[in-house]
Amino acid sequence: MRVSARKTALVGAAALALALSACGGDDDGDDEGSASGDGGGSVTVRGCNPENPLIPVNTNETCGGDVLDQLFSKLVRYDTETAEPMNEIAESIESEDNVTWTITLNDGWTFHDGTPITAQSFVDAWNYGAYGPNGNLNSYFFEPIVGYAEVAGTTDDAGAYVEGSATAETMSGLAVVDDLTFTATLVSPQSSFPLRLGYTAYSPMPEAFFEDPEAYGEAPIGSGPFQFESWEPNVEINLTAYPDYQGETQPSIDEVTFRIYENFDAAYNDLQADQLDIMPELPTSALAGDAYQNDLGERWLDRAVGVFQSVTFAPQTVDPSLSNATLRQAISMAIDRETIIEQIFSGTREAASGWVSPVVSGFEAGACGEFCNFDPDQARQLLDEAGGFSGPLTLSYNADADHQAWTEAVCNSISQELGIECVAQGVVDFATFRSQINAREMTGMFRTGWQMDYPSAENFLVPLYATGASSNDGDYSNPEFDAAVAEAATLQGEEAEAKYNEAEAMLAEDMASIPLWHYRIVAGWSTNVENVQITPFGTIDLLSVTTTS
Amino acid sequence: MGRYVIRRLLQMVPVILGTTFLIYVLVWSLPGDPFAAKCGDRPCPPAYIERMTNEYNLDDPLFIQYFKYMANLVTGDFGQTFSGVDIADELISRYPTTAQLALIAIGVEILIGITAGVLAALRRGGFVDNLVLVSTLIVVSIPVFVIGLLAQITFGVQLGWFPVTSDGTFYSLLMPGFVLGSLSLAFVARLMRTNLVENLRADYVRTATAKGLPRKRVIGVHALRNSLIPVITFIGADFGALLGGAIVTEGIFNVPGVGNMIFRGINQHEGATVTAAVTVLVLVFLLVNLLVDLLYAVLDPRIRYD
Numbered sequence: 142m143r144v145s146a147r148k149t150a151l152v153g154a155a156a157l158a159l160a161l162s163a164c165g166g167d168d169d170g171d172d173e174g175s176a177s178g179d180g181g182g183s184v185t186v187r188g189c190n191p192e193n194p195l196i197p198v199n200t201n202e203t204c205g206g207d208v209l210d211q212l213f214s215k216l217v218r219y220d221t222e223t224a225e226p227m228n229e230i231a232e233s234i235e236s237e238d239n240v241t242w243t244i245t246l247n248d249g250w251t252f253h254d255g256t257p258i259t260a261q262s263f264v265d266a267w268n269y270g271a272y273g274p275n276g277n278l279n280s281y282f283f284e285p286i287v288g289y290a291e292v293a294g295t296t297d298d299a300g301a302y303v304e305g306s307a308t309a310e311t312m313s314g315l316a317v318v319d320d321l322t323f324t325a326t327l328v329s330p331q332s333s334f335p336l337r338l339g340y341t342a343y344s345p346m347p348e349a350f351f352e353d354p355e356a357y358g359e360a361p362i363g364s365g366p367f368q369f370e371s372w373e374p375n376v377e378i379n380l381t382a383y384p385d386y387q388g389e390t391q392p393s394i395d396e397v398t399f400r401i402y403e404n405f406d407a408a409y410n411d412l413q414a415d416q417l418d419i420m421p422e423l424p425t426s427a428l429a430g431d432a433y434q435n436d437l438g439e440r441w442l443d444r445a446v447g448v449f450q451s452v453t454f455a456p457q458t459v460d461p462s463l464s465n466a467t468l469r470q471a472i473s474m475a476i477d478r479e480t481i482i483e484q485i486f487s488g489t490r491e492a493a494s495g496w497v498s499p500v501v502s503g504f505e506a507g508a509c510g511e512f513c514n515f516d517p518d519q520a521r522q523l524l525d526e527a528g529g530f531s532g533p534l535t536l537s538y539n540a541d542a543d544h545q546a547w548t549e550a551v552c553n554s555i556s557q558e559l560g561i562e563c564v565a566q567g568v569v570d571f572a573t574f575r576s577q578i579n580a581r582e583m584t585g586m587f588r589t590g591w592q593m594d595y596p597s598a599e600n601f602l603v604p605l606y607a608t609g610a611s612s613n614d615g616d617y618s619n620p621e622f623d624a625a626v627a628e629a630a631t632l633q634g635e636e637a638e639a640k641y642n643e644a645e646a647m648l649a650e651d652m653a654s655i656p657l658w659h660y661r662i663v664a665g666w667s668t669n670v671e672n673v674q675i676t677p678f679g680t681i682d683l684l685s686v687t688t689t690s
Numbered sequence: 691m692g693r694y695v696i697r698r699l700l701q702m703v704p705v706i707l708g709t710t711f712l713i714y715v716l717v718w719s720l721p722g723d724p725f726a727a728k729c730g731d732r733p734c735p736p737a738y739i740e741r742m743t744n745e746y747n748l749d750d751p752l753f754i755q756y757f758k759y760m761a762n763l764v765t766g767d768f769g770q771t772f773s774g775v776d777i778a779d780e781l782i783s784r785y786p787t788t789a790q791l792a793l794i795a796i797g798v799e800i801l802i803g804i805t806a807g808v809l810a811a812l813r814r815g816g817f818v819d820n821l822v823l824v825s826t827l828i829v830v831s832i833p834v835f836v837i838g839l840l841a842q843i844t845f846g847v848q849l850g851w852f853p854v855t856s857d858g859t860f861y862s863l864l865m866p867g868f869v870l871g872s873l874s875l876a877f878v879a880r881l882m883r884t885n886l887v888e889n890l891r892a893d894y895v896r897t898a899t900a901k902g903l904p905r906k907r908v909i910g911v912h913a914l915r916n917s918l919i920p921v922i923t924f925i926g927a928d929f930g931a932l933l934g935g936a937i938v939t940e941g942i943f944n945v946p947g948v949g950n951m952i953f954r955g956i957n958q959h960e961g962a963t964v965t966a967a968v969t970v971l972v973l974v975f976l977l978v979n980l981l982v983d984l985l986y987a988v989l990d991p992r993i994r995y996d
Contacts, residue, residue: 190730190954194774205773261944276741278729294737302740358774374775374783375946376857402855403954407842407944411854413845541957572720572727572959579726590733604732611996612732 156507174494182416182688184670186681187408188378188399197344197373198270199279203679207397207421208378209341210680212363214388216244216263221685224447224500224596224677226336229388230258230345230364231640232321235340239631241332244319250387252347252367260323264315266346268292273307279342281611282594285334287314287326328433330631333599340595344507366392366684369544375401392686395682413437415667421681422662425543428487441665445491446679447593448660449601450534452551452586456616460584468530469652470512471523472586475558477515481550482658489663497601498593500677502657503638508645509656517558524559533562535585539574540567544588551657578614586641589654596677598641602626606653617653691987695980702976706969707760713968714756717961718748724959728772742772746962757996759962763969769962772809777966780951785970787858788947791940792932794867795874799925803875807921808914814887822883826876838869838942866943870936874928880919885917892916915989922989926982930975943995 197213200206214230228234230250236242250258271283273294283289291313294306301526314326327334333340337343344363350357361369366388367380378399382392400417402408405424411417413436423441427433435439457464478492491499494509511519525529536552538544545567552563566585568574577583591612593600603626604610608618622644629640648654665680666673671689675680725739742748746769747755762769768777810822829837846854856862870989889895891912898908937949944950948967955963987993 190773192773192958273737275734276738276743278734278738280735280737293735296736302736304740355774374780375950400857401946402944403950404944407855407942410842410847411944414850414854416854569955570727573725575726575731575733576723584882591731614731 165592168509176659182394183347183396183398184394184683184686184688185398185400185416186683187405187412187417187420188401190375190401190403194355194363195369196277196350196354196358197346198266198279199358200341201278206341207680208380209344209361209363210365210678211367211380211397211683212361212365212369213341213344214250214341214363214365214386215343215345216246217335218388219339219596219676219678219684221674221676223502225502226596229339231338234335236334239332239334239633240327242325242327242334243318244325246641248321250364250384252345252362252364253383254349254362256347256349257320258364259320259347260317261320261344262347263343264311264317264323265351266344267315268311269346269351270342271312272310273302277380281606282340282342283312285327285331286312286328287328288312289314289328301502314486329627332633332637333595333597336597336599337595343666356647358564363442368398373622377401381586390393392684394683398438409665412665412667415669418667418670419673419681419686420665421675421679423665427665428489428663431487433663437665440667442673442675443489443661443663444675445498445500445659445661445677446675447596447677448679449493449496449498449591449593450490450657450660451493451496451589452655452657452677453589453615454586454654456581456614458616459581462530462532463534463586465527467523468527469655470649471520471527471559472555473512473652473655474514474516474520475549475555476655476657477554477558478513478658479515481547481554485550486658487545488524490658490660491661493658495645496606496648496654496656497598497641498659501593501596501598501601503598503635504639505642509643509649510646512652513656514648520558521560524561530559530561534548535564535566537566537568537577537583537585537587539569539571539588541570543563548588560657581616586655587614593678598638598645599626602641602644602648606648615654616650619647619651619653695984698980698983700768704910705976706972708902709972710760710763710965710969713754714759714851714935714961714965717956717959718752718755720956722990727958745770754919759965763966768966771963772960773956777963780963781948781966781970784946784948784951787856787863787945788862788933788936788940788949791863791867791870791936791945791947792929794863795871795932796925796929798868798871799875799928803878804882804921806875806879808878808886808909810883811886812909813889819883822879825881830878834869834873835938835942837872838866838939841865841869842942849931856946860945862943863945866939866945869942870932870939874925874932877924879926881921882917885988886913889913889917919986919989922982922985924926926978926985930971933974 176608189204192202193205195205195209197209200209214229216229216234217226218229219226230246232245232247234242234244246260252258267283270277271280271289271292288309289312291309292307294301294316297303315323317323330376347362349362360373363369364384366386368383370379370381372378380397382395406426408417408420409424409427412420423433454469456461462467480493481487482488482490494506494513497504536548538548548565552565555563557563568577578587591605604612606613606617606622607624609627625640625644625647629637629644632640662679664673664675669689670686672685672687674685676682725734725742728734747758764781770776771780806822810819812820842854843889845851852865853862856866895908895913898912936947937953939950952964
């Protein structure tokens with residue numbers, strides 16, 4: 142009754158609006174509506190506001206990253222299906238000892254301003270990225286290279302940067318051999334080094350960038366299949382196919398527009414009305430009750446991506462009550478992952494049986510063993526063995542994103558099965574949440590997420606669980622694990638993968654963290670496009686997309 | 691009149707200083723380091739934090755920070771967002787959109803609201819009066835985001851009459867403008883009706899009718915003009931609020947306006963962005979209110995400013 146009354150009022154209002162619009166704005170309205178589908182292969186993609194200037198080495202979030210991904214080709218490109226690295230600008234990346242790497246480039250590649258891509262383009266870009274006073278977000282990606290410490294400068298005891306502490310401007314580990322060859326010497330053996338080189342931070346930069354980085358950040362000159370056309374702040378970023386792109390697959394579309402949305406629900410409504418072509422990730426509201434399958438018909442796909450959710454225990458020095466490994470295993474076995482995934486995430490997660498994402502090569506299921514299975518009886522038995530647990534258990538999350546429902550469900554599961562009082566505790570926002578974790582002030586358990594930088598088991602293990610690593614929020618330390626990953630770094634291929642699997646299994650003994658699940662994302666598209674594929678990073682493979690008209 | 695305007699303009703200076711200071715302090719003192727969240731689940735490189743801290747003078751005491759900020763502001767330097775876009779540019783690109791949206795909303799309020807109110811008052815107790823009462827009651831009791839989403843799905847997605855989201859063009863702003871104006875429209879209609887009903891019973895209206903003026907003139911010139919004063923006050927205040935308060939509507943329709951900018955600024959702890967946007971808002975709000983006060987004198991000859 143109420144609804145129909147609203148509708149009549151709205152119809153009246155709309156009729157008036159139509160009458161008004163007849164005076165003027167009609168034309169541009171029509172243009173906007175049909176801009177997406179026709180017009181010789183142009184597509185619109187859901188974008189969002191870049192948080193930083195469009196400079197690869199200073200972009201670490203997806204809004205800017207999605208655009209930079211299309212603008213830049215790197216030494217390697219990851220296969221959309223398997224995430225295997227394939228040489229792109231590189232002709233070869235070789236090393237005998239995993240320490241000194243010789244990188245040879247393919248001839249003929251150019252930046253979008255026509256200047257050639259040379260060994261110098263890479264070396265200069267990497268030195269710029271690592272140089273402390275430039276203050277780049279991605280500077281730590283150059284950490285493995287010899288000379289990084291001198292270039293990056295030092296920090297004081299409180300972790301603050303000491304001004305003027307960078308003693309060199311270039312890393313001594315990088316040397317240009319000739320126009321198309323350079324060498325990179327690493328501090329220690331890193332078999333996964335070539336795997337990393339497809340990350341945005343390792344992009345080559347043209348000379349124009351070093352002349353005026355600020356102007357460049359607003360109109361970047363890239364090296365990839367698409368070149369930058371225009372950026373209308375808050376509205377759209379426009380790219381066109383670069384005719385001299387040297388990659389194996391040429392894009393079939395010749396124009397792509399990232400339309401900027403502050404609100405992804407709005408984007409989803411646009412998608413349903415065919416006013417937006419591709420959404421790499423559908424919003425939660427569309428996933429609820431599988432609504433998207435009704436709305437979009439066959440025009441969606443879901444895919445595992447390299448994002449991992451876990452629960453980390455506060456370091457022993459901060460909260461000693463949770464340091465007992467058996468207790469941790471008991472908690473892990475009391476969590477009913479499958480039911481939570483089904484009920485809260487509409488199946489868009491994959492219960493984790495280990496710490497490494499299934500998208501990386503060499504993944505082996507079951508590293509966590511029985512401890513990641515839901516088994517209330519054994520959980521209670523382990524709890525008894527551990528001597529019980531007194532006092533409420535807290536599970537903290539940042540309340541500015543969708544974490545409340547699942548953290549509460551996890552807590553309920555623990556409370557119910559173990560009889561421990563578990564409270565999901567919201568922290569006002571991500572900034573506060575991370576500040577407390579970084580300062581080692583957070584007690585109890587807290588949620589930790591990890592999005593892979595490059596598709597390697599190493600990326601899911603070393604930064605998170607090696608002693609003193611940058612994202613080791615629980616201060617986990619296990620000399621055996623450290624030794625195993627160090628050894629794996631000296632090996633190559635399947636040997637290295639096997640060693641990483643071995644190291645991963647060690648984490649189950651102490652339950653370094655509780656693995657919960659790996660993400661799957663659901664992408665959707667309009668009737669104007671076909672052949673949409675999503676990469677393991679959750680971005681669109683625009684080289685494969687075709688238009689229907 | 692001139693002196694009155696100058697006095698009012700001078701009064702704005704302390705108001706602006708006070709509000710900007712409060713906003714600046716509040717945003718920068720939000721809990722949590724604004725740069726702690728910039729690197730996902732790992733700490734940001736210290737060199738990055740150092741560079742950003744210097745850029746926004748966060749090492750200085752709060753008062754000094756604020757004065758440095760204001761000194762820049764006075765010279766026209768609004769600073770930059772974290773993404774390196776000049777805040778002044780961003781304001782210039784967003785304000786026209788928000789102003790257009792607010793004007794459409796106000797236009798809807800005036801056109802439909804006042805008309806409905808007058809019609810209802812003239813036929814008190816009749817069909818139109820009841821229709822207006824019931825329909826405004828419904829509009830007032832439904833939250834704006836429900837109206838917004840319903841309109842978006844019905845007219846944007848299903849019927850395809852309007853663009854689902856706005857890119858800032860006039861046509862695409864019509865539907866958001868209607869939604870935004872709908873709530874105030876209801877208030878305007880009811881306010882208009884009550885005032886007019888009351889004034890129609892006033893002595894001067896009876897006098898005017900008695901001396902033989904045509905009904906059109908009695909209502910149009912005498913009763914209506916006087917009844918408009920509270921309505922104009924409401925619309926003036928509403929216009930000020932619409933210029934900054936359309937966060938929900940701008941969010942639903944993805945309007946590239948100031949509301950979205952402030953919302954994002956608060957989320958990302960961008961003190962400079964929020965303060966700049968709000969400073970302009972306060973300024974506009976004060977000017978609109980001055981304008982409303984001056985309009986009183988036009989509507990009611992008994993009011994004089996000197």
